[in-house]
Amino acid sequence: MTRVFVSRDSTALSLGAGLVAKTLATEAQAKNLTIDIVRNGSRGMFWLEPLVEVETAQGRVAYGPVQAADIPALLDAGMLEGKQHPLFLGNIEQLPYFKNQNRLTFARVGITDPVSLDDYIAHEGYRGLKNALAMQQTEIVKHVTDSGLRGRGGAAFPTGIKWNTVLNSPAEQKYIVCNADEGDSGTFSDRMVMEGDPFVLIEGMTIAGLAVGATQGYIYLRVEYPHAHKALNEAIQAAYQGGYLGDDIQGSGKAFHLEVRLGAGAYICGEETSLLESLEGKRGLVRFKPPLPAIVGLFGKPTIVNNVISLASVPIILDKGGDYYRDYGMGRSRGTLPLQLAGNIKHSGLFEAAFGMTLRELLYDYGGGSASGRPIRAVQVGGPLGAYLYDDQFDTPLDYEAFAAISAVLGHGGIVVHDDTVNMAEMARYAMEFCVEESCGKCTPCRIGSTRGVEVIDRIVADIDKAKNVELLRDLCDTMVCGSLCAMGGMTPYPVLSALNHFPEDFGLQAARA
Amino acid sequence: MTQDYQNQKPVVLDVLAAHQAMPGNLLPILHGIQDNLGYIPADAVADIAAALNLSRAEVHGVISFYHYFRTTPPGKHVVRICRAESCQAMNGRTLEKHATQMLGIDFHETTADERFSLEAVYCLGNCACSPAITIDGDIYGRVTPEKFDQLIAACKGAQ
Numbered sequence: 001m002t003r004v005f006v007s008r009d010s011t012a013l014s015l016g017a018g019l020v021a022k023t024l025a026t027e028a029q030a031k032n033l034t035i036d037i038v039r040n041g042s043r044g045m046f047w048l049e050p051l052v053e054v055e056t057a058q059g060r061v062a063y064g065p066v067q068a069a070d071i072p073a074l075l076d077a078g079m080l081e082g083k084q085h086p087l088f089l090g091n092i093e094q095l096p097y098f099k100n101q102n103r104l105t106f107a108r109v110g111i112t113d114p115v116s117l118d119d120y121i122a123h124e125g126y127r128g129l130k131n132a133l134a135m136q137q138t139e140i141v142k143h144v145t146d147s148g149l150r151g152r153g154g155a156a157f158p159t160g161i162k163w164n165t166v167l168n169s170p171a172e173q174k175y176i177v178c179n180a181d182e183g184d185s186g187t188f189s190d191r192m193v194m195e196g197d198p199f200v201l202i203e204g205m206t207i208a209g210l211a212v213g214a215t216q217g218y219i220y221l222r223v224e225y226p227h228a229h230k231a232l233n234e235a236i237q238a239a240y241q242g243g244y245l246g247d248d249i250q251g252s253g254k255a256f257h258l259e260v261r262l263g264a265g266a267y268i269c270g271e272e273t274s275l276l277e278s279l280e281g282k283r284g285l286v287r288f289k290p291p292l293p294a295i296v297g298l299f300g301k302p303t304i305v306n307n308v309i310s311l312a313s314v315p316i317i318l319d320k321g322g323d324y325y326r327d328y329g330m331g332r333s334r335g336t337l338p339l340q341l342a343g344n345i346k347h348s349g350l351f352e353a354a355f356g357m358t359l360r361e362l363l364y365d366y367g368g369g370s371a372s373g374r375p376i377r378a379v380q381v382g383g384p385l386g387a388y389l390y391d392d393q394f395d396t397p398l399d400y401e402a403f404a405a406i407s408a409v410l411g412h413g414g415i416v417v418h419d420d421t422v423n424m425a426e427m428a429r430y431a432m433e434f435c436v437e438e439s440c441g442k443c444t445p446c447r448i449g450s451t452r453g454v455e456v457i458d459r460i461v462a463d464i465d466k467a468k469n470v471e472l473l474r475d476l477c478d479t480m481v482c483g484s485l486c487a488m489g490g491m492t493p494y495p496v497l498s499a500l501n502h503f504p505e506d507f508g509l510q511a512a513r514a
Numbered sequence: 515m516t517q518d519y520q521n522q523k524p525v526v527l528d529v530l531a532a533h534q535a536m537p538g539n540l541l542p543i544l545h546g547i548q549d550n551l552g553y554i555p556a557d558a559v560a561d562i563a564a565a566l567n568l569s570r571a572e573v574h575g576v577i578s579f580y581h582y583f584r585t586t587p588p589g590k591h592v593v594r595i596c597r598a599e600s601c602q603a604m605n606g607r608t609l610e611k612h613a614t615q616m617l618g619i620d621f622h623e624t625t626a627d628e629r630f631s632l633e634a635v636y637c638l639g640n641c642a643c644s645p646a647i648t649i650d651g652d653i654y655g656r657v658t659p660e661k662f663d664q665l666i667a668a669c670k671g672a673q
Contacts, residue, residue: 011640014655046642185598188639223545223582224638226651261538262545265582267636281540281566283579299537342641343603349642371604380599416641418603430602434636440579 001036002080005053005060008114009042009195010227011188016067017050023068024052027075035080041196043110044350045097048089056082062092097347097366102328102336105313106352109196115234117242120199126244128318132207133252140211141167144314146322148334153179153270153307154382154411155487156333156400162304165294166212169302174214176205177279177298177305180221180228181263181270184383186414189338190308192350194221194228197312198235202258204311206249207318208304209256217258218298220275223265232260267438271486272305274440285442286486307412309338330356333399333410343380343416344370353398360394363417374419378427378503382411384434385491387498388424409494424503429457431495439488446489449480453496460507470509473500519557525550526558530565540566540576544583553584589624589631591669593617594648597634600641604656609645612659616666629670 006021007013021037028035042049051064052074061082063074070087077085092098103109112119120126132140145160166174178201182190193201205217221229236258239245247255261279263269269278273287276298297303313335317325326334333355339362341348346368353362363369363376370376378388387408389396396402403410418427435450456473460466477493484490505511515523529546533539543562547554554577563570577583595613597606614620617630624631640646643655649665657665 010638010653011642011655014640014643014646014653182639183637185596185637186600186641187637188641191639224635261542263582264541264544264580265635266580278541279538281538281576283575340641343600343644384599414641416600416603422603427599427602430599434598438636 001034003036003038003055004080005038005040005051005055007042007049007051007110008039008227008231009049010191010225011046012042012049012051013227015046015049015065019068020050020052020066020071023071027071031075033075033080038113040112041109041114042192042350043092043098044106044192045092045095045347046349047347048092051089051092052079053092054080054082056080058082059091060093062089063087064089097349097351100366101352102354103352104316104325104328104336105193105200105309106197106338106350107316108200109192112197114196114198114231115238117199117235117238117244120197124319125199125315126203128315129203129207129244129250132210132318133250133254137167137211137213140207140318143317143322144211147317147325148322148329148332149310149313149317149325150333150400151307152309152313152337152412154184154409156410159306159310162294162306163208163211165292166214166302166304169295171302173216173299173301174212175298175301175303176208176212176214176217177276177303178205178217178219178311179270179272179275179305179307180219180225181275182225182308182412183222183267183270184385184412184414186342186380186416187340187383187412188342189340189350189413191225191228192338193308193312194225195231198228198232199239200312200315201232201308202235202239202245204314205258206245206256207314208306208311210254212302212304214304215255215257217256218279219258219260220263220269220279221260222263229260229262236260266440267434268440268488271488274486275305276303283440285440286488288485309412328354330354330397330399331401333401337398337410337413339398339413339415341367341415341417344372344376344419345415345417346371355399356397358395358397359389359415362398362415363394367417370417370419372419372421374421376417377420378418378422378424378499380416380418380427380495381414382409383414384431385409385487385494386411386414387494388427388502389498390502407494407498409491424499424506425457425461426506428496428499428507429454429461431492431499432457435488435492443483443485443489445480445483446485446492449476449484449489450492452476453480453492457496463508466508470500470507515557516555519555522551522555522558523561526555526561530562534565540568540573541580544577544580548583553587556585586624587628590629591650592631592633593666594633594635594638595621596636596638596640596644596646598637598641600637601645604644605658606645609647609657609659609662613662616659616663630666
């Protein structure tokens with residue numbers, strides 16, 4: 001039976017992959033062709049979705065973008081034998097966009113059946129866990145520390161240090177919490193992993209549990225990701241059935257249980273302490289730190305809170321060793337970062353690369369420039385709390401420290417491209433407005449500062465006491481940066497000030513770019 | 515207690531019973547109620563509070579904190595439009611304006627005929643194909659005003 005792959009990834013579905021799969025099934029049946037349709041993750045090249053891949057004698061052959069109406073002609077042209085057709089793409093892995101990536105965390109995404117445990121194991125899955133089960137706890141943590149892995153959620157805190165703190169905090173109960181509240185605009189790598197290879201996250205969390213002695217894990221998933229919810233639950237069930245979750249993991253006598261909990265549309269719950277409050281069933285108000293969640297976390301117990309990509313990078317580290325992972329990257333940014341090209345960009349998608357390539361390479365060599373064909377004017381990296389960059393800054397290497405040096409953040413690796421029709425005063429106002437909408441309200445600089453920020457920007461744009469109000473806006477941003485409890489209020493000034501500094505003409509100010 | 519709630523109460527009590535032993539169960543309970551009833555009726559607050567040994571103010575506080583939870587019945591179809599940066603970069607603001615005019619309602623409102631509710635959402639994770647919307651949970655990418663009209667017409671046709 002010929003295996004045919006059509007993605008179940010949300011973005012592929014948003015372009016019609018569901019109907020493509022359905023049509024393929026009915027058309028094949030009508031033509032007496034026996035096929036096995038696998039609903040895989042996405043390869044991450046979304047301009048080619050819905051993508052159809054066929055397993056043929058000469059390897060996997062791709063066609064795309066395919067619409068349901070194309071299916072009869074494709075079948076007639078001999079798609080199941082990998083024959084030519086205008087939508088023929090050949091071996092997708094030979095396209096430069098795919099070939100030039102370093103797919104470590106995303107090794108299986110788009111290739112395997114996401115919810116098949118057998119498929120996962122056949123593609124090098126659960127090798128990290130096998131190694132971890134033979135190790136001392138300190139040894140597991142050492143591999144993670146040696147890998148140089150830093151929190152991929154955006155804060156880039158060394159993962160090994162966090163794990164070590166939890167390991168050394170004695171308690172009768174500890175927790176592993178996965179932060180899957182991927183709320184930043186322009187980011188979708190967490191979603192792609194959860195939809196395309198949920199076992200890698202489950203394996204990473206299980207290893208984390210073994211490393212620090214935690215027997216219960218929670219994935220705090222945003223409610224906007226129903227397809228990820230479904231895939232995770234299917235995979236968790238399969239892992240329980242296969243003895244990879246439960247009271248006795250693979251006969252080791254060690255226990256790890258895992259459950260998905262849904263958020264409810266609050267951006268702030270991506271902040272780790274707010275997330276913990278929400279998991280406890282409360283309003284997602286940010287907690288004071290210290291104490292750190294690693295010491296007093298969920299239900300007051302020592303807790304690892306890690307992002308999806310951080311945890312999903314652990315299996316390969318335990319499989320191939322911390323050194324293997326550390327050999328990718330530059331400076332203090334080790335390993336790879338799954339970058340997400342979004343917004344006004346021709347070749348939008350996921351690009352996992354070792355740290356160090358420049359933003360310009362990514363935007364033009366792979367991204368192909370703007371989708372509209374107009375010049376790229378501003379690029380926001382790192383989500384709604386990240387700075388807007390302008391052309392002169394595009395040669396900055398994608399590296400945590402290099403971005404910090406230009407008052408920007410790499411964050412979760414989300415890149416939103418705007419062409420020259422963008423009004424940066426509007427984007428600055430939106431950043432403040434978003435903070436009004438999403439502030440948890442606990443601290444004054446964030447709660448009130450954001451509202452005052454919208455008003456001050458409105459006055460600047462309306463040309464009321466311009467010089468005075470620009471000074472006031474800068475002063476307000478300073479208060480928010482220094483006085484906010486968490487990154488919500490503390491970083492909202494990044495997009496605001498970068499817009500003001502790099503695009504003053506949009507605020508009706510003299511262009512005085514430093 | 516309203517007439518409606520007399521019919522809804524057994525559902526609420528079932529959801530409460532199903533989550534009794536779960537640690538941190540308030541959000542799963544609220545999801546359970548909204549999944550079943552479409553919203554969280556005001557009268558349910560007292561029952562939830564009693565079952566969880568919380569004050570009604572605490573329960574109300576949680577419901578009102580989260581954008582996703584609603585306290586009024588939704589229209590037959592719920593349309594969510596992403597308003598975040600990536601969608602704005604692909605003419606999302608034009609789509610927002612078009613949608614509100616075409617449906618004749620603003621965000622967080624329901625049409626008088628109770629057919630459509632319009633909600634704002636900040637990112638659907640579909641940023642590679644902006645602008646994005648969902649209708650009754652189905653996701654659509656690269657939505658132009660014309661495509662929006664087709665999708666709405668399809669909803670109307672299906673009724």
